[in-house]
Amino acid sequence: MLVQQISVFLENKSGRLAEVTRTLASNNIDICALSIADTTDFGILRLIVNKPQDAEKALSDNGFTVSCTDVIAIAVEDKPGGLAFVLEILQDNAISIEYMYAFVGKTGNEAFVILRVENPEDALRTLTNCDIKIIPSEKIYCNVK
Amino acid sequence: MSFWNEKYECMSRDEMRKVQSERLIKTVNRVYNNVPTYRKKMDEKGILPGDIKSVDDLKHLPFTYKQDLRDTYPFGLFAVPMSEIVRIHASSGTTGKKTVVGYTKEDLEVWSEVIARTFTGAGLTKESFLQVSYGYGLFTGGLGAHYGGEKVGATVIPTSSGNTKLQLSLMQDFGTTHIACTPSYALYLAEEMEELGIKRSDLKLQAGIFGAEPWSESMRKEIEDRLKIKAIDIYGLSEVIGPGVACECEYQNGMHIPEDHFIPEIIDPDTEEVLPEGSKGEIVFTTVTKEGLPLIRYRTKDLSSLNYERCECGRTEVRMSKVTGRTDDMLIIRGVNVFPSQVESVLLSIGETAPHYMLVVDRKDNLDTLEIQVELSTAMFSDEVKKLEDIERKITKEVQSTLGISAKVRLVEPKSIQRSEGKAKRVIDKRVL
Numbered sequence: 001m002l003v004q005q006i007s008v009f010l011e012n013k014s015g016r017l018a019e020v021t022r023t024l025a026s027n028n029i030d031i032c033a034l035s036i037a038d039t040t041d042f043g044i045l046r047l048i049v050n051k052p053q054d055a056e057k058a059l060s061d062n063g064f065t066v067s068c069t070d071v072i073a074i075a076v077e078d079k080p081g082g083l084a085f086v087l088e089i090l091q092d093n094a095i096s097i098e099y100m101y102a103f104v105g106k107t108g109n110e111a112f113v114i115l116r117v118e119n120p121e122d123a124l125r126t127l128t129n130c131d132i133k134i135i136p137s138e139k140i141y142c143n144v145k
Numbered sequence: 146m147s148f149w150n151e152k153y154e155c156m157s158r159d160e161m162r163k164v165q166s167e168r169l170i171k172t173v174n175r176v177y178n179n180v181p182t183y184r185k186k187m188d189e190k191g192i193l194p195g196d197i198k199s200v201d202d203l204k205h206l207p208f209t210y211k212q213d214l215r216d217t218y219p220f221g222l223f224a225v226p227m228s229e230i231v232r233i234h235a236s237s238g239t240t241g242k243k244t245v246v247g248y249t250k251e252d253l254e255v256w257s258e259v260i261a262r263t264f265t266g267a268g269l270t271k272e273s274f275l276q277v278s279y280g281y282g283l284f285t286g287g288l289g290a291h292y293g294g295e296k297v298g299a300t301v302i303p304t305s306s307g308n309t310k311l312q313l314s315l316m317q318d319f320g321t322t323h324i325a326c327t328p329s330y331a332l333y334l335a336e337e338m339e340e341l342g343i344k345r346s347d348l349k350l351q352a353g354i355f356g357a358e359p360w361s362e363s364m365r366k367e368i369e370d371r372l373k374i375k376a377i378d379i380y381g382l383s384e385v386i387g388p389g390v391a392c393e394c395e396y397q398n399g400m401h402i403p404e405d406h407f408i409p410e411i412i413d414p415d416t417e418e419v420l421p422e423g424s425k426g427e428i429v430f431t432t433v434t435k436e437g438l439p440l441i442r443y444r445t446k447d448l449s450s451l452n453y454e455r456c457e458c459g460r461t462e463v464r465m466s467k468v469t470g471r472t473d474d475m476l477i478i479r480g481v482n483v484f485p486s487q488v489e490s491v492l493l494s495i496g497e498t499a500p501h502y503m504l505v506v507d508r509k510d511n512l513d514t515l516e517i518q519v520e521l522s523t524a525m526f527s528d529e530v531k532k533l534e535d536i537e538r539k540i541t542k543e544v545q546s547t548l549g550i551s552a553k554v555r556l557v558e559p560k561s562i563q564r565s566e567g568k569a570k571r572v573i574d575k576r577v578l
């Protein structure tokens with residue numbers, strides 16, 4: 001049920017992001033979602049792609065510092081309060097979020113939210129018990145197709 | 146024109162050689178008989194004290210390295226019993242073991258004498274007020290300048306370093322005429338004065354004696370323009386005695402060496418051959434009057450050259466040029482000696498292998514800045530910003546505590562630091578000297 005996220009270290013200099021996307025494109029890898037966390041000196045690019053293993057290899061072969069992390073993808077109703085509902089559940093269960101980002105799929109009225117937590121397996125159980133809709137990786141990947 | 150010790154400062158070259166020869170012979174005997182390291186070094190070369198008949202034979206003697214001081218830490222190279230040592234100074238020991246230097250009463254006299262000569266050359270008299278803004282303590286700068294100033298008979302104000310506002314107010318209240326500090330601190334003082342609205346006419350400053358870090362002619366001009374003083378360059382290293390190993394006269398054209406105490410040579414650092422007059426190479430010193438820690442042919446690793454022409458000031462003492470570099474990769478950042486290898490060991494303590502790194506030294510607002518670029522490895526990488534910032538903080542803190550300087554740490558992408566095929570290039574020095 002967990003989704004593999006690729007994280008890439010990027011110095012804040014021009015052209016680096018383009019380089020990443022070029023590398024993925026030339027390896028026929030589709031980007032489903034991305035987010036960038038940045039500081040003055042560097043950024044961390046987080047990617048959900050259709051072929052995480054291939055992406056990790058292609059990027060590290062091209063000299064990037066890459067890591068692969070398990071994250072949780074959930075679906076929330078694309079309306080006011082949709083996300084708040086999920087966050088409350090996490091808070092009530094003392095699951096703290098390291099970071100999160102959202103994106104909208106191509107179909108339906110659901111938004112996808114990627115959650116990075118300390119212990120994803122535990123969080124997964126809690127969320128399932130509370131009837132939050134977990135999106136398996138295959139679905140994320142094909143949803144964008 | 147005033148001299149402190151005209152006899153020696155203006156001696157003919159022939160007379161000077163005679164003085165040096167006599168004193169060298171005595172020193173060689175002393176170290177051979179009292180310092181096992183020297184006896185061993187000389188025995189290995191097959192040289193007996195009796196073989197040294199004049200200063201011409203200096204070239205046959207073995208070299209002394211900083212490593213010899215470390216190997217015999219703390220007092221192994223001392224040539225007198227500890228009961229005769231009245232003062233000890235030490236380097237900060239950031240490159241490993243500290244190096245310790247010891248002085249007898251007579252050595253402190255010699256030290257004060259050589260500084261008195263240099264200060265007199267810079268215009269200091271009994272009427273002067275000398276503010277010593279070098280750090281006091283194990284570092285030789287503060288106390289060296291202090292005793293030299295007292296020897297001249299000036300009124301010494303031992304402010305030590307830091308507390309700039311107080312320094313400036315004392316400077317006004319006491320009528321400081323001379324200041325001894327690092328050149329970058331002099332510029333900092335100028336800035337603070339402007340900031341605080343202290344006018345030049347509030348001060349009686351005439352000259353400053355600046356050393357302990359490399360500085361350029363343009364920096365000299367800036368100091369002279371902004372503080373309206375004469376900026377005099379002084380050179381020294383604690384192993385030889387401290388500040389006062391060489392210093393400019395008012396003509397500011399090379400630093401006179403009190404050769405009756407310290408005999409300089411310029412050698413090729415690779416072949417170790419003595420180079421002809423005027424050549425640029427590593428400057429090597431032999432002390433010929435020191436009792437506590439006499440050093441034979443001490444390798445400074447500083448690059449300079451010697452000029453034996455009589456100076457306009459009338460002194461016949463040889464002049465050494467400004468140090469233009471080092472034979473090793475030591476950096477002096479805000480007066481602190483920094484070796485890239487020290488940074489490397491800090492980085493090693495962070496990860497399992499030392500990542501590639503580069504030290505970028507620059508000068509902003511007249512203060513040296515150090516940026517440490519560290520290539521992030523996969524092992525160090527995390528998808529959380531907080532963890533990467535922790536790494537930066539940890540390196541900054543370790544560098545601060547082991548090297549004693551603040552540095553900006555910047556994580557960079559792998560392979561972004563240029564590789565070299567030979568010796569790794571670890572330093573980009575952007576300071577214009």
Ligand SMILES: [Zn+2]
Nearest residue numbers: 394456458460
């Ligand atoms: Zn002169």
